[in-house]
Amino acid sequence: MSIMGTRVIRTEDPRxxxxxxxxxxxxxxPELSAAARLTFVRSPVxxxxxxxxxxxxxxxxxxxxxxxxxxxxxxxxxxPPDSGEGPSEAPAPIGGVxxxxxxxxxxxxxxxxxxxxxxxxxxxxxxxxxxxxxxxxDPLPAVIGPAAAVADETLLFPAAGTNVMATHPVxxxxxxxxxxxxxxxxxxxxxxxxxMPMEGRATAASFTDGKLTVWxxxxxxxxxxxxxxxVLGMDPGQIRVIxxxxxxGFGAKVGIDRDAIVVAWAARKTGRxxxxxxxxxxxxxxxxxxRAQLQRIKIGGNRDGRILAYRIDVIQDxxxxxxxxxxxxxxxxxxAPGVYDIPEVQTGFRQAVSNATPISAYRGxxxxxxxxxxxxxxxxxxxxxxxxxxxxxxxxxxxxxxxPFQTKTGALYDSGRYEExxxxxxxxxxxxxxxxxxxxxxASGDVRQLGIxxxxxxxxxxxxxxxxxxxxxxxxxxxxxVVYTGSSAHGQGHHTAWAMLVQDELGIPMDQVTVxxxxxxxxxxxxxxYGSRSLQLGGSAVHKAALEVKDEAxxxxxxxxxxxxxxxxxDTATGLWQVRGDPDTALSWAxxxxxxxxxxxxxxxxxxxxxxxxxxxxxVSVVEVDTExxxxxxxxxxxxxxxxxxxxxxxxxxxxxxxxxxxxxxALFEEVLYDADGxxxxxxxxxxAAISAPDLPSFELAASETPTDLxxxxxxGIGEAGTIGSTPAIQNAxxxxxxxxxxxxxxxxxxxxxxxxxxxxxxxxxxx
Amino acid sequence: xxxxxxxxxKEITADVEDRMxxxxxxxxxxxxxxxxxxxxxxxxxxxxxxxxGESVKSCTVxxxxxxxxxxxxxxxxxxxxxxxxxxxxxxxxHGLQCGFCxxxxxxxxxxxxxxxxxPTEEQVRTGLEGNLCRCTGYHNIVRAALAAAEExxx
Numbered sequence: 001m002s003i004m005g006t007r008v009i010r011t012e013d014p015r016x017x018x019x020x021x022x023x024x025x026x027x028x029x030p031e032l033s034a035a036a037r038l039t040f041v042r043s044p045v046x047x048x049x050x051x052x053x054x055x056x057x058x059x060x061x062x063x064x065x066x067x068x069x070x071x072x073x074x075x076x077x078x079x080p081p082d083s084g085e086g087p088s089e090a091p092a093p094i095g096g097v098x099x100x101x102x103x104x105x106x107x108x109x110x111x112x113x114x115x116x117x118x119x120x121x122x123x124x125x126x127x128x129x130x131x132x133x134x135x136x137x138d139p140l141p142a143v144i145g146p147a148a149a150v151a152d153e154t155l156l157f158p159a160a161g162t163n164v165m166a167t168h169p170v171x172x173x174x175x176x177x178x179x180x181x182x183x184x185x186x187x188x189x190x191x192x193x194x195x196m197p198m199e200g201r202a203t204a205a206s207f208t209d210g211k212l213t214v215w216x217x218x219x220x221x222x223x224x225x226x227x228x229x230x231v232l233g234m235d236p237g238q239i240r241v242i243x244x245x246x247x248x249g250f251g252a253k254v255g256i257d258r259d260a261i262v263v264a265w266a267a268r269k270t271g272r273x274x275x276x277x278x279x280x281x282x283x284x285x286x287x288x289x290x291r292a293q294l295q296r297i298k299i300g301g302n303r304d305g306r307i308l309a310y311r312i313d314v315i316q317d318x319x320x321x322x323x324x325x326x327x328x329x330x331x332x333x334x335x336a337p338g339v340y341d342i343p344e345v346q347t348g349f350r351q352a353v354s355n356a357t358p359i360s361a362y363r364g365x366x367x368x369x370x371x372x373x374x375x376x377x378x379x380x381x382x383x384x385x386x387x388x389x390x391x392x393x394x395x396x397x398x399x400x401x402x403x404p405f406q407t408k409t410g411a412l413y414d415s416g417r418y419e420e421x422x423x424x425x426x427x428x429x430x431x432x433x434x435x436x437x438x439x440x441x442x443a444s445g446d447v448r449q450l451g452i453x454x455x456x457x458x459x460x461x462x463x464x465x466x467x468x469x470x471x472x473x474x475x476x477x478x479x480x481x482v483v484y485t486g487s488s489a490h491g492q493g494h495h496t497a498w499a500m501l502v503q504d505e506l507g508i509p510m511d512q513v514t515v516x517x518x519x520x521x522x523x524x525x526x527x528x529x530y531g532s533r534s535l536q537l538g539g540s541a542v543h544k545a546a547l548e549v550k551d552e553a554x555x556x557x558x559x560x561x562x563x564x565x566x567x568x569x570x571d572t573a574t575g576l577w578q579v580r581g582d583p584d585t586a587l588s589w590a591x592x593x594x595x596x597x598x599x600x601x602x603x604x605x606x607x608x609x610x611x612x613x614x615x616x617x618x619x620v621s622v623v624e625v626d627t628e629x630x631x632x633x634x635x636x637x638x639x640x641x642x643x644x645x646x647x648x649x650x651x652x653x654x655x656x657x658x659x660x661x662x663x664x665x666x667a668l669f670e671e672v673l674y675d676a677d678g679x680x681x682x683x684x685x686x687x688x689a690a691i692s693a694p695d696l697p698s699f700e701l702a703a704s705e706t707p708t709d710l711x712x713x714x715x716x717g718i719g720e721a722g723t724i725g726s727t728p729a730i731q732n733a734x735x736x737x738x739x740x741x742x743x744x745x746x747x748x749x750x751x752x753x754x755x756x757x758x759x760x761x762x763x764x765x766x767x768x
Numbered sequence: 769x770x771x772x773x774x775x776x777x778k779e780i781t782a783d784v785e786d787r788m789x790x791x792x793x794x795x796x797x798x799x800x801x802x803x804x805x806x807x808x809x810x811x812x813x814x815x816x817x818x819x820x821g822e823s824v825k826s827c828t829v830x831x832x833x834x835x836x837x838x839x840x841x842x843x844x845x846x847x848x849x850x851x852x853x854x855x856x857x858x859x860x861x862h863g864l865q866c867g868f869c870x871x872x873x874x875x876x877x878x879x880x881x882x883x884x885x886x887p888t889e890e891q892v893r894t895g896l897e898g899n900l901c902r903c904t905g906y907h908n909i910v911r912a913a914l915a916a917a918e919e920x921x922x
Contacts, residue, residue, distance in 0.1 A: 009859055009862065013859040016864055017874065020804070020843065023804070123792070196902060197902055198869045199806070199866070248902050250902070490866055493865070654865055654903075654904060657907040658865065658904055660905055684811070685809050685900070686809040686811055690811075692899075693901075693910065694894050696893075698889065698907055698911075
């Protein structure tokens, strides 16, 4: 029986559970045995000119080896000049008018921006000395939030003449809305949130004999090497990037931040091996954050429930620097219509800089924002026409016979059964019974009201399908196999999944398969793990490599058995090569590999898909809202998340669980806040309301598997689906619980204060 | 200052700064790196270890305060290479993904089950309020704790 689709517990776990992982700060290698500590001096002000930096007091402290600033970067080439084109949809160029320096040169643009580094013998000395570096700041007015950013009253980059990095205007054609019986408009805040992997950013570096080795907590070693080589002016061959165990990424560890590049530069500059592992207080101001959109939506349709027109206009807060180009609002606009077949869809965005931590990818990256907007819009429309929100959804879903479906925004949805997913989740939740229970509570005037929220979603995964992924399989003469993957696990279970693929195709047992990732000396070419791409691209690459190594082995075995290639077959149950119909001729993988001139069988491949895939699903959230306190309690969360055939339900469910929780975190709890001067108010975990176990119920997952034909596994991405589906379902549930009071919208996070305020205002309005 | 303490059954004598945190002694002096640091406000629980059998956040205990006491980290939990029932339950229930919160989470549950050998799901969730995980949504961590309790882990 094939191992595919079976519940296999992880091969990674015994080590992580007994010895602990080896994260960057745990690496104990001779090259780092005498490593010094690097500590950043970070800006305490949101926007200021730097009038001077005085390191003399710090330098006199015991254990201080060096204090370095931008002025010491005389060994780096100047950044490229302004191309005059502004940021593209690719990651922002390092040069040009919006240039982000490695260490602040003459201006700081957010609290937490790196200004200098202190290198000391020990960690505690570093914290002491960093406090003694005296930086003279001349404060400038701070620009906080997307609305202020586009107002252009204060400019972050005066040479640009504006804070707006790019404008894609929404078509101002009201005719499709004018033809509707009902039109609803709403401003929606998709708030700034922290990615907050449990392991913050961490880097170590050593420079010996012209070779730079960088240990970095990243989602893709090869991209790190490419970036470091470019910034430090080195040949990539002189650089080795090692990504050891990574304590979560969620998008914020794609590539390598300026802070980490500074560590690599400083190691080369000083000739000292260096270690840096940020504190959580640094992490919550220094690591890129997510979302941060202001959305204006307009939805129109008829009273029969048919939606005829939808518009979304986005202001994307980029934070101080355009780290990820225009990717987030681009994806929000691309996915704007969601699962609905809407005749007219209008999208547009502006992206602007502000004096806050830079925004980049966070689990979903542009798609949760799209889904949150359309799913709110559909509920607003349903409330306006007085129709059940699940029924409105059903009447507008893209029909199953329309795939592949070209959306009005230019996406090509590969496959989907949207109505089936909706029906399945409604049945699993017992939707009709829930509505009855809600009616009973409303009728009895219960203080604790029940809310039922529905979302239906589609998202885009492996958006850069053409970039593909690499895999190399080596079967050795002891019959074991090694998989080298360009994909980059940081909790997803690649080592288990890739071994399952090898066992399934080659019959080499999982425990005889070693998976290696994240070392550019061993795997010079690879793309990495982000955008829910790993299984469909990286897994398909492993599958392709397995097929190639099998072909080579078949040829080898045929020669050994003096048979035609076509007559030699592999029994994947036993891992033995045989001449068809002659069980006595069996050869093991060890024998076949041992017979080759090199002593091993190798296939080195890359796999690219023609187009992205579009997973979909539907969620039902059930919440209780205490109408006296505004407290929201999640009672149930039921989901259908269809990402094609499941390789290992254990792993896929784990991805869904984590995704649902992060989506719930945005709906109910988490928000990065600044005061008017740009001081962060949520820079520790005592202030940032990270979601914890008592905030959540156990989740109820229903299965659904609709394959794609874009890769041999039929797989789509599952890593971000839970987040994308859960946030709007929960937000809708909260609003649904109090909709009988006349409340139509409450922004996220739906904190008790916000919910109570909405209830209070609705009651006041009702009494007038 | 000089401190003597026992870590996973091994006696350790070290000359440390007065202000050294227990977690740094565990990681840098005892060289046991499974115990991680996830915050600086005693909020996340990644650094949870047992001090004389009870869970503490080792970022909030001075090394000096641990003098004369017995510390157990996740490396000291398995006996003769056999995983503790809580470790085994984490493996079987997929209670970990990236693994960073795991050592602290495991130690917190070991301590929780000693106090309450047969907790309800709600009691497990409340008991884990001070231990953050960003990967699992807590679903399988809670299942692992309940499964370990079922097995009589306490």
